Amino acid sequence: MKPDSRPSHQLPGPDDAETGLPGFRSWRAVYFLVLGSFALWVVFLVGLERLFA
Amino acid sequence: MSQLDYLVLFGTMIGIAAYGVWRTRSAQSLSAYFKGDQTTGWAVIGISVMATQASAITFMSTPGQGYESGLGFVQNYFGMPLALIIVAAVFLPLYRRLNVYTAYEFLGRRFDSKTRLLGAALFLLQRGLAAGITIYAPAIVLSTVFGWRLDVTIVLSGVLVIVYTVTGGSQAVTLTQKYQLSLIFGGMVLAFIVLLLRLPAGLTLTDAFTVAGGFKKLEAVDFSIDVHQRYTFWSGLLGGLFLSLSYFGTDQSQVQRYLHGSSLRESRLGLMFNAVFKIPMQVFILLLGALVFVFYQFEQPPVFFNEVAWKAQASQPTGARLRTLEADFAAVHSEKRQLVHAWLDAQHHGNPQAAAVARAAAIAAQTHSDAIRAETKTVMQAADPRISTNDSDYVFVTFVLDHLPHGVIGLLVAAIFAAALSSKASELNALGATTTIDLYRHVIRSGASDAHYVTASKWFTALWGVVAVAFALFAHLVENLIQAVNILGSVFYGVMLGLFLVAFFLRRVGGTAVFWAAASGQILVFALYFTLNISYLWYNVIGCAACVLFSLILQAGIDSRGAADPVAASS
Secondary structure, eight states: OOOOOOOGGGSOOGGGGOOOBTTBOSHHHHHHHHHHHHHHHHHHHHHHHHHTO | OOHHHHHHHHHHHHHHHHHHHHHTOSOOOHHHHHHTTSOBOHHHHHHHHHHHHOOHHHHHHHHHHHHHHGGGGGGGGTTHHHHHHHIIIIIHHHHHHHTOSSHHHHHHHHSOHHHHHHHHHHHHHHHHHHHHHHHHHHHHHHHHHHOOOHHHHHHHHHHHHHHHHHHHHHHHHHHHHHHHHHHHHHHHHHHHHHHHHHSOTTOOHHHHHHHHHHTTTTOOOOOOOOTTSSSOHHIIIIIHHHHHHHHHHHOHHHHHHHTTBSSHHHHHHHHHHHHHHHHHHHHHHHHHHHHHHHHHHHSOOOSSSOHHHHHHHHTSTTHHHHHHHHHHHHHHHHHHHHHHHHHHHHHHTTOHHHHHHHHHHHHHHHHHHHHHHHHHHHHHHHHOTTSOOOOGGGHHHHHHHHHSOTTHHHHHHHHHHHHHHHHHHHHHHHHHHHIIIIIIIIIIOOSOOHHHHHHHHHHHHHHHHHHHHHHHTTGGGSSSHHHHHHHHHHHHHHHHHHHHHHHHHOTTOOHHHHHHHHHHHHHHHHHHHHHOOSOTTHHHHHHHHHHHHHHHHHHHHHHHHHHHOHHHHHO
16 A cells, blocks of 8 residues: 655644643543443433333 | 526525536536546545535435434434444555545455446445435426425425536535535524424423423433334444444445545545434434424424325315314314423422323323324225325424424525435545446446546436436325435445445455355345334444355365365366
């Protein structure tokens, strides 16, 4: 695979490693946040179903 | 629809489209036409990705699913957060590093030309057909609202989206999606609020949820491992993972959206925005459908929600039978309404025994009511076998037209139409890009100027628009619209994902092995689809696994032949 010569704005910027999100400095932390929110939704839906069953 | 509704509908639709054309009217380079100006931030990317996936089908079929079957359909999206993480961490950095226009260009760089063409062909076939269904959905709304012929409505709505997509390219698509999604969310939230306000006086939100739960409309998560169940936690998690991975990682209509980002970070955050908010959005829309069901426990619903088809049949010789069924349905509904009131009254007065008795009677009345609806559909189909008896796509539209105030009706119809345009525009843009970059520039005419390719891509985009319109004219033969799109995706996406997973993770597999593996895998999926009765989500897993496994076997065979015949291997 031969990468094309890229315009400067497409070169990996120094900022790309930073998420820019307060409290979530690494991408791994952001991914855990996403999975955590999914787990919370599953718990919420199961709880809703049981509460009004 | 009043004049105010028409004003809101046409004002918003034409206004957004015209704004998109005007803002992107200047001459564009190929890069700008397909990737925009690449200064887009994460919020706009997130909105664009969401708007591309959330078609009009989402806002018509999904409430219908909530009305008929409750929240269970949300499980379809359970694999999506993990899939988006994988796309953000693995697929996206590579696409950006190689500076590709399409995902299939990557296959050409990694393998060879024939594999690139196979990937592009699978995408064009699958997305070209699905594009017809997404154009059909808003046409149902408009034909119901205006009483127009469905085929005329399909053609007119198709022409509007073709015009602004062809003119402005990817930039116009992204720009208009911002406003279209705002309109969609505004419309849905407004519908939800009005729905709550229209519930009977004294009925609390808890009561509404109690009724929905009592009729099993809040059953969202099924942990059973029955592969014949269409939606379970496991099929959603695993099948949905593969479906979402294929859709977001390999479908050009999505890849093109996030390649707009000004940096890897912005594109990643745009994907994570969807990973967090897609499930809540689907829950909200399904819940809207479930609450429409609750609303119709207190208001008389039509026995058949497709009013146009009903009226056509009612004037035929079967009309007398249908009117009898309608009267029976009304009688059962009246009885059921009293039972639901009795059930809630008993609950309010702390009498669980009486509540349980009334609830059981209400559920029995609902079963009777469902039976009358089923018989009505049988009578209608016997009188006219061409008629589609699946009316769940008409549930939300019927509610909007019959029970929302003027102005809000126009806004809701505009929201549904905006959703159709936003996803349709992405699809046409991606179909045009793939045809231009992976077929025309790669195979037919390489080395021409940017201006030539921009002109060619406009023609190809328009051509795909015409194909989509033509296919939409036959889409009424398909069962439930949103399921049809997902089934179509599942049949093709598994193999497509297999191609990309081999490309990313199996470095020793070459182009010839993966090409024949993908072709064999696709034939296998077709054969199983027509012989097995399993949830369609599993075809994503089967197609992907078959492609990966066959690639390894074929590559091993090629390697062993090469080892046995070093001259052939070196030639």
